[in-house]
Amino acid sequence: MADGAREPLVQVRGLKMHFPITSGLLRRQVGAVKAVDDVSFDILPRETLGMVGESGCGKSTTGRAVLRLYDITAGSIRIEGAEIGSLSQTALRRLRPKMQMVFQDPQASLNPRMTVAAIIGEPLDEHTRWGRRERLDRIYELMDAVGLNRNFANRYPHEFSGGQRQRIGIARALALNPAFIVCDEPIAALDVSIQAQVVNLLEELQERFGLTYLFISHDLSMVRHIATRVAVMYLGKIVELAPREALYADPLHPYSQALLSAVPDPDPSLAEKVERIILTGDVPSPSSPPQGCNFCTRCPQVMPVCREIEPETREVSHGRFVACHLHDATHDPTGGRTPGTRQEPNQQGVTR
Amino acid sequence: MSDGVEPVLDVRDLKTVFHTRGGEIHAVNSVSFHLRPGELLGVVGESGSGKSVTMMSLIRLLPSPPAEVRSGTVMFGGRNLLKATDRELRRLRGREIGFIFQDPMTSLNPVFTVGFQIIEPLRKHMGLNGAQARSRAAELLDLVGIPDARRRLRDFPHQFSGGMRQRVMIAIALACDPKVLIADEPTTALDVTIQAQILELVKDLRRQLGMAIVWITHDLGVIAGIADRVMVMYGGQVVEQAPVRELFADPRHPYTRALLKTVPSVRGQREPKLKVIEGQPPMLGAHPAACPFRFRCEHAFDRCGDENPLRRDVGHGHDVACHWNPAETMVAHG
Numbered sequence: 312m313a314d315g316a317r318e319p320l321v322q323v324r325g326l327k328m329h330f331p332i333t334s335g336l337l338r339r340q341v342g343a344v345k346a347v348d349d350v351s352f353d354i355l356p357r358e359t360l361g362m363v364g365e366s367g368c369g370k371s372t373t374g375r376a377v378l379r380l381y382d383i384t385a386g387s388i389r390i391e392g393a394e395i396g397s398l399s400q401t402a403l404r405r406l407r408p409k410m411q412m413v414f415q416d417p418q419a420s421l422n423p424r425m426t427v428a429a430i431i432g433e434p435l436d437e438h439t440r441w442g443r444r445e446r447l448d449r450i451y452e453l454m455d456a457v458g459l460n461r462n463f464a465n466r467y468p469h470e471f472s473g474g475q476r477q478r479i480g481i482a483r484a485l486a487l488n489p490a491f492i493v494c495d496e497p498i499a500a501l502d503v504s505i506q507a508q509v510v511n512l513l514e515e516l517q518e519r520f521g522l523t524y525l526f527i528s529h530d531l532s533m534v535r536h537i538a539t540r541v542a543v544m545y546l547g548k549i550v551e552l553a554p555r556e557a558l559y560a561d562p563l564h565p566y567s568q569a570l571l572s573a574v575p576d577p578d579p580s581l582a583e584k585v586e587r588i589i590l591t592g593d594v595p596s597p598s599s600p601p602q603g604c605n606f607c608t609r610c611p612q613v614m615p616v617c618r619e620i621e622p623e624t625r626e627v628s629h630g631r632f633v634a635c636h637l638h639d640a641t642h643d644p645t646g647g648r649t650p651g652t653r654q655e656p657n658q659q660g661v662t663r
Numbered sequence: 664m665s666d667g668v669e670p671v672l673d674v675r676d677l678k679t680v681f682h683t684r685g686g687e688i689h690a691v692n693s694v695s696f697h698l699r700p701g702e703l704l705g706v707v708g709e710s711g712s713g714k715s716v717t718m719m720s721l722i723r724l725l726p727s728p729p730a731e732v733r734s735g736t737v738m739f740g741g742r743n744l745l746k747a748t749d750r751e752l753r754r755l756r757g758r759e760i761g762f763i764f765q766d767p768m769t770s771l772n773p774v775f776t777v778g779f780q781i782i783e784p785l786r787k788h789m790g791l792n793g794a795q796a797r798s799r800a801a802e803l804l805d806l807v808g809i810p811d812a813r814r815r816l817r818d819f820p821h822q823f824s825g826g827m828r829q830r831v832m833i834a835i836a837l838a839c840d841p842k843v844l845i846a847d848e849p850t851t852a853l854d855v856t857i858q859a860q861i862l863e864l865v866k867d868l869r870r871q872l873g874m875a876i877v878w879i880t881h882d883l884g885v886i887a888g889i890a891d892r893v894m895v896m897y898g899g900q901v902v903e904q905a906p907v908r909e910l911f912a913d914p915r916h917p918y919t920r921a922l923l924k925t926v927p928s929v930r931g932q933r934e935p936k937l938k939v940i941e942g943q944p945p946m947l948g949a950h951p952a953a954c955p956f957r958f959r960c961e962h963a964f965d966r967c968g969d970e971n972p973l974r975r976d977v978g979h980g981h982d983v984a985c986h987w988n989p990a991e992t993m994v995a996h997g
Contacts, residue, residue, distance in 0.1 A: 503922065504922060508939050508940075531855070531929050532927040536934075536937060572859075576888070577923060577926050578887055590859075
């Protein structure tokens with residue numbers, strides 16, 4: 312999936328994260344929640360890979376697994392060429408400065424008993440042997456970078472608003488000069504007027520420090536704004552991965568089409584024009600995904616083959632990957648569709 | 664403001680304060696609005712803007728203390744709800760004014776079956792007997808698009824998914840055929856594809872049942888798609904009110920203008936840089952003698968700090984509470 316010119320910073324192949332379901336007195340494993348099931352992608356240096364999908368699709372688990380916050384079930388994760396998929400947590404510790412995370416809920420991810428300075432300085436205590444002066448300078452530097460007033464260094468998280476707390480979380484992630492940051496729904500808990508502030512900050516920091524992001528979000532319009540390329544997940548799998556403009560202009564996978572068409576537009580004149588694909592039913596349980604394609608139970612364009620054989624991910628055009636039988640190699644490269652004309656969804660796609 | 668049609672709900676000058684250890688919080692400050700029959704009024708605002716508290720105040724669902732509805736009138740069916748007795752209110756809630764809350768996970772009682780929870784208001788308010796209520800309940804579940812409705816009545820809330828639970832909540836709210844339905848962020852906890860299902864459902868139900876709806880949300884996209892008229896709230900006040908197309912085409916309040924620009928779109932033009940509303944939402948502690956948006960407003964001037972602007976009519980059923988007037992340079996102060 313590499314661009315050819317640039318080596319990917321993060322390379323994920325066949326990543327699986329299955330959580331066991333145990334039952335009975337002996338906690339025998341009776342099944343598994345396949346939260347992430349065979350996911351592969353690359354992230355190029357200094358780009359932002361957006362990862363979208365609905366709750367339970369495995370996007371957050373993917374983000375956490377890539378940083379090895381879990382012991383993964385299978386697969387390979389290479390960061391700057393080094394394989395970390397199979398490393399022990401002790402060995403990982405040395406690599407942690409390179410890869411950091413910004414969490415969703417700034418209320419829950421900041422220790423309420425630590426001051427801002429202690430929170431931002433904690434990674435420094437863990438991974439450097441800096442003296443007090445040096446450490447404090449770095450903390451101030453970071454607070455400046457994320458737009459927090461230095462005078463607030465000795466305050467506690469509860470004294471800050473949601474947006475400011477998220478800035479503290481970002482400063483902490485930046486403390487050790489990471490190359491790669493996983494942003495797991497960093498704006499989901501924030502008010503609309505504050506979201507833009509945080510997104511602009513993330514963009515500025517990326518520019519300034521040459522950061523690479525995996526930006527996980529369910530907010531498709533914000534991902535369109537920040538991401539270079541976007542992966543769409545459904546039930547533990549990436550169903551489509553494409554450059555931003557291509558995906559938003561012409562989604563290829565029926566799920567991406569439905570997902571994008573479902574986003575309401577802040578424009579009443581547009582709202583009437585948009586042809587919405589309303590999916591019926593709910594997402595199946597990841598502990599018992601359907602046979603064949605995971606989306607076959609809700610797909611408006613389902614074919615008999617979809618209920619039997621799982622579609623493979625194919626590169627249908629340069630940099631565009633899609634896992635759908637509509638785009639199988641037996642069809643022509645455009646997948647039997649002329650770009651721009653949209654196939655009519657059948658009746659299964661419309662609510663009664 | 665009634666333009667000939669008698670409103671089903673008419674709220675005037677509603678003020679709600681919370682008594683806290685840190686002093687009084689002015690959560691709702693002189694809010695006035697009306698709702699016409701069959702109309703869908705969208706209420707937009709951020710957390711803390713007072714949109715939910717306004718709606719809770721008018722049917723007196725806030726615990727008191729700490730809340731106190733200090734003044735105002737809420738006219739509904741010829742009565743002032745703020746003067747109504749608890750008995751009268753109990754008869755009204757659910758029967759004539761239906762409520763849908765944000766979180767379908769916590770607003771259904773987990774220890775009762777869904778059927779029981781739909782049947783309860785039917786028996787209490789509508790005087791139906793067991794069999795009648797049961798078949799009406801099945802009809803309602805069917806109406807909101809839950810397959811196999813009769814059997815599902817015996818299921819407990821945890822046996823439904825989030826979207827399905829919200830459908831159950833809607834069924835309960837619709838049970839007694841209320842004149843007014845108040846929906847407080849009914850799709851916020853749901854995924855977009857499920858949200859799209861619910862929005863379609865509500866549009867359908869409106870066509871069939873013709874009730875008036877107040878729809879509270881922070882999502883401008885949702886509002887654009889379903890509302891007839893929109894009321895924008897900020898800092899416990901109504902800052903702007905207009906028919907939906909008018910509001911999106913010609914927003915007057917600096918807050919509304921900024922809000923519309925700060926939200927990126929999935930369609931249309933992609934802006935290289937997001938427009939930002941600097942600063943933080945206001946604390947509602949002090950008694951608001953000034954415009955609550957002044958610290959974040961790019962047009963703020965002296966008067967904004969001295970005097971809280973009143974809502975003024977700007978034509979086309981559009982009003983705005985703001986001192987700034989781009990055209991005012993030519994017009995003398997009136």
